[in-house]
Each structure stands twice: as structure tokens, then as C-alpha cells.
Amino acid sequence: MNIQSTVMSEGFALNVSIRGNGRPILVVGSSIYYPRLFSEQLYTSFQLIFLDHRGFVKPPRTLEPEEYTLDKVLDDIEAARQTLELEDFIILGHSGHAFMALEYAKKYPEHVRKVVLLNTAPTNSPERQQQSFAFFNETACPERKRQFEADIALLEGDIQREPERRFAHMCIRMGAHSFYDYAYDAAWMWEGVFTNMPVIDHLWGEAFARLNLIDSLKEVAKPVLIGLGRYDYLVSPVSLWNAINGSQANVKKAIFEKSGHNPMFEEPDLFNAILTDWIDETDN
Structure with a gap:
């Protein structure tokens, strides 16, 4: 299955790319970028639903700050869930x-498995x-x-040439921070x-800086996999997550030893196996 559609939310045209068959996994982010990271093999077991958010679509108007809060993004995800009629899914x-x-799982827990x-x-x-930059400077080869x-x-030349693509250019030029193969x-x-x-x-810069996922996990009873x-x-070092040490029975942590920021792309077979095994285990 390979379906393209659009969900409207407050004037934003949020594109959706649906790949594969099986249990649904809603992947939040860019419907163009994220399908490039996951292997075709995964689509034989799961239906991956790649959903844009407001940061990845052209705005329908000049936006006011209150139109791009995190709560607005969460409401967009819920609007997409309703439109797509997702009743029991992994996010x-x-x-x-x-x-x-x-x-989202905290605000709209009813249909999140x-x-x-x-x-x-x-x-x-x-x-x-x-702290992450310091860790790189201290430990990178x-x-x-x-x-x-x-x-x-x-990077400066990239941004001068295409200032509207500053985020993409930054991600590309940070490749040595992002990939096991640092020249990728x-x-x-x-x-x-x-x-x-x-x-x-x-x-x-603001919303995610105010949050702490370790604190938020205490409010979520669903099974959670951290990769x-x-x-x-x-986002180094992995020791930032040492507080997740098995004391929360619903939370599992997996570390990919030959991956940077994209284990689904860098170690696809291992990633698929860990994800599939975890889903199967927590279904029982």
C-alpha cells in the first residue's frame, strides 16, 4: 500500500504518506523526509503513516505566535487521527x-497503544x-x-543562499555529529x-527546551520504547538517559552501537528486529 492524502487543520494542508500493511504506526514529522529513513522491509509488517506538522508545510497566512505552539501541533495530530480514523495505533x-x-500520548491517550x-x-x-557539544569535543575521534x-x-554560505532552508542546511552540515559514518x-x-x-x-528553541521527557514519562502508562x-x-551522551534503568516497567531502552542519529537508516535490520520484537512482546 502506498497512499498520499492531505488532512486540513485550521487552514494548514498536512500531507500524509501511508506505506505498508499491518499494525499502524503514526510517524510525526515530514511526510517527505521520514519515508526516506525507514526500510521497505518494515512495510511488510506495519503500516507507517507519515504525517506533516506545521513546521513542514507552507502556512496558509502570516502566522501569529499563538498559531504555532506545541498544543496547536498536538491538536493537528488529533485532527489527523480523527480524519484517518485511527482507533488503536503506535505513535x-x-x-x-x-x-x-x-x-500527544499525554494529552490524547485514548487511542494510543x-x-x-x-x-x-x-x-x-x-x-x-x-553538554552535547562538550561531549563531542571530548570524545570524538x-x-x-x-x-x-x-x-x-x-553552513554560513548555505544559509546566505537559502535562508528559508536554514534548518535543513544545519542538519546536513552537522553530519559528523549525526552519522556513524561521519562523512555521510x-x-x-x-x-x-x-x-x-x-x-x-x-x-x-523554546517549547522543547522547557520540557523534560524523563519527567513526562512518569505521566505515561503506555509501553514506551526509547531508541x-x-x-x-x-543529543549525546546516551548517559543522559541513565535514569531510565529498568525501574519503570513500561519503558524499554535500546542503544544502537553503530548508529548516529538515524538507526532506522544506519542499522535497518537490527532496528526492525528490535522494534518488531518490542511490539510483539508488549502486545502480550
């Missing part, structure tokens, strides 16, 4: 979208971001550091992806 959030997924949080730190506060210095030197060029992943920078700046990459310097 998956990767990177900053993990905050959206968990907060499980929650998957991938490659995120517990908070996106400036202090945590500085010299070759990785040289690659990062060469790539990041190109992820530019193709971002081709055709629209970024609404006022929305993204607010969510990543982390050992070489994911964007």
Missing part, C-alpha cells in the same frame, strides 16, 4: 518529534545542547572532528522538504 517521534509524540521515542535527549535546553570543521565552515552526505534526504522556520524555531544511537552526538 513514533524521532529527534525533536519525540517531544510531540510523548506530549504504544509510544516510540527515537534519538532525542530528555530536553533541548541550551545547557543540554552545550580526530577524523570526525576534522570532517565536522570542514562541513560546518560551509545526507543532502538527498532533505530534497523537497519545506521548512517553516518561525514554527521550527519556536518548537526546537538511541551511540554515535548520535546531536
